[in-house]
Amino acid sequence: MNIHDFSKKFILNDKIKNIDSYLGLRLSEFLREEENLKGTKVGCNAGDCGSCTVLIDNKACCSCLITLAKVQNKKVETIEGIKKSELFAKLKDSFSYYGAAQCGICTPGMLMASVALLRKNNNPTFKEVEEALSGVLCRCTGYRKILQAVSNVNKRFKKEISIKPTNAVGKRLERLDGKEKIEGTDIFGDDYYPKNSLIAKVIRSPYNSAKFKFGNIKNWKKNNPGVEIILTAKDIPGINKFGVIPNFDDQPALAFEKAKFKGEAVAIIAGDSDTMKDLPLSDFPIHWDPSKDTMDIDEALNKNNPKIHDKDSKDNILIVGKVKTGNIDIEENKAFEIEGELETSYVEHAYIEPEAGSSWIEGNT
Template sequence: MDTVSFNLNGKPVKCTSQPVERLSAVLRDELNVKGVKTGCDAGDCGACSVLVDGQPVCSCLTPLGQVENCKVTTVEGLAENQTLSNLQESFLQFGAAQCGICTPAMLVSAQSLLDKTPQPTRAQVEDALGGVLCRCTGYQKIIDAVLHASSFTDKSVTPPANSAVGSAIRHLDGRPKVTGQLAYGADSFPPDAVLVRVIRSPHHHADFTIGDLSAFKKVHPGIHEVFTAADIPGKNCFGVIPPFADQPVFAENTARFRGEAIAAIAGEREVIRAFDESDFPVLWQVKPHVLLPDAARQTDAPQLHEGRKGNILVHGLVQRGDADTALNNAAHKVTVKSSTPFVEHAYIEPEAGYAERAGDRIEIHASTQAAQMDRESLAEIMGLKLDDVRVAPTACGGGFGSKLDISMQPYIALAAWKLKRPAAICYTRKQSMQSTTKRHPSQIELTIGCDQNGKINGFAFDGIFNTGAYASWGPTVANRVPVHASGPYYIKDYRAKSVAVHTNTPPSGAFRGFGVPQSAIPQECAFD
């Protein structure tokens, strides 16, 4: 068998993977170097960066064959004899590792710069790190850590006695972050785990019929099982707010947004990764769809849910005094209209994890922001007692609200339960963006008045929020916005109304502020 040989972190290695295989996949899967992260497989995020002969490269874009006889360095190669490098120590001291998913790539990129330029300028550091994205820190602490790395000498873990107040305290999980040892959702899959892949709707709104799955499996021997709504042992429904829970694990007969799950396949990793989804036996009947709230509220618009007339999920209202009279009597008033779009959370770590069946219990190891909420939802979906569901959160490589909702957890739980084998999944960037929640798009109109002295005299706010195909955090957004629409100002005569509207788009959910940032834009413009 042909092999590819190179030097990895000071040691010679030989790889049996195909020369065209991504270097990132070889490092992670064949050589078990999990400090190399994958966030996009497109060279966009830089999380997979390694050094090849001292130069930073995106290992997801580098074929294995290109590193033949080269020197490859990952974050695992920066420390010597368990002693952290000055750069790693500086990262700890400056708090440069927050969620930590980008930290290994930041470190190797910075090390490449410091090897050539021990005392770089800020501009040089910014340029060197420009190929690696961070969604947590705003880069300031990372840049400061690199600038001070060469002269860094303070390796104390805690501040001296009587000087703790105002001093930096190192994160308890800082060391595993800067060494690449902290395990995220895709970093600890059992070797015998099957891989799960979700089949999703390519249409905004469509009825569908799934064909002969027995025949399908016969011609795809590496696929061990196909799961649909009929295989859910409990309740085919979830949602973060139980009275509004409305999203199925698998759509039944009708898909309400492009990217909604209709089935999942589980099997051997190579087969699942190479599967062409056009081979899946499903027939589609496309239906009219609505993507904007104004269209969704028309009388002839398709209704997404029974009992939600006009596609309205919920209204929100906060009022005091008489806003209309106050505005009519105002010496000056201004009206501002604003609109904001969907905003993707864009965490560097896509949704990932694995599940194992332990007798009559199911155990989930996954990246999440809400382990207990996951547990409660999974108990209902799997038809199990709460005590029979265990959720062990891995490190979370960014979430910002979207990982409060469950995503891949039911699919791996179902596969592990039915097949009695560990089941793993890692969304691609496309799958993540297609199916997970976004910041609510908004259409806002507000009017503010004041008297001759500039004192606020009347405030009227109307906000329309696109909550997507399912509720998620829509009720929270619609009801929290009216509370905060005035900002920090005391307003005697105040009225704030909001409405969350269903459309055939991915569900909108939590995202740092629950709708308040959308309202702050027109509010501050009006005050200015």
């Protein structure tokens, strides 16, 4: 297949769209950046959070995992496309009544997954709703309100919204900004950036552990007009470390000379959007010298293995803690009985909303 084939088409919110972009482009990126349909959110960009859920031929799909090539001749619907439907109006009322949208970043994804379910089954059980929405994460509601809103959407619920100060206590209050959150028109940090903003790409370590050296970065920049700036650890003023918990504030913003995990950022390249869209990074001047990696606790504790944080620490133990249980009578409290050794890998909390924002100076302040 020719990846620049201009004859491809699909239906987007009832309109025929010619695909004249790169066919490998993520559908989520196409919707948000080229069609300005910001109701489709992007959290993880990796298929984990579901905030990018759209309907493809009536099925709920993560648009961050689908390329434009995959939607040829298919019907794609986003929250903007279903907003006028009767089903959406009912869901909107129900979400509003149950207080199912708090910050609202997951709400478009939740609603798209709900529509996919309700088109097939207009009276789903709580369990069926749970299953249908299980691919969309919510950081705010604890899910209960959302599940109630969807499973009761076709049941009659009593509207008892009141904003009279005399009888406000104990009454449901409709959120003043609820409409925007439910319709996906509320603006989040990643939904806006000033016109002509530079676009950045990050060079990341392909190895779990490797030393690296940059080649002639200045020359590479000269050969790629449109690239405005290249930043490495040397460009970071002050201490190149972050983290808010004492003893954990050891992660460099950009690795310096050694990468300690696969995917660690080592350089940032920023340029105008046209340049950055097609900028190949395979010839970026960096030389990697991979070293033995340390992948589990036993390997890390083995004194013969290299120190991961070789400069600052004596061994590979970052922090030692103790859990105290008090006087639990094991016979009486069987529910608390624990036996054996427990270990877990490091788990980062799930992503919902990108850490993003824009700021600018107005006037002489």
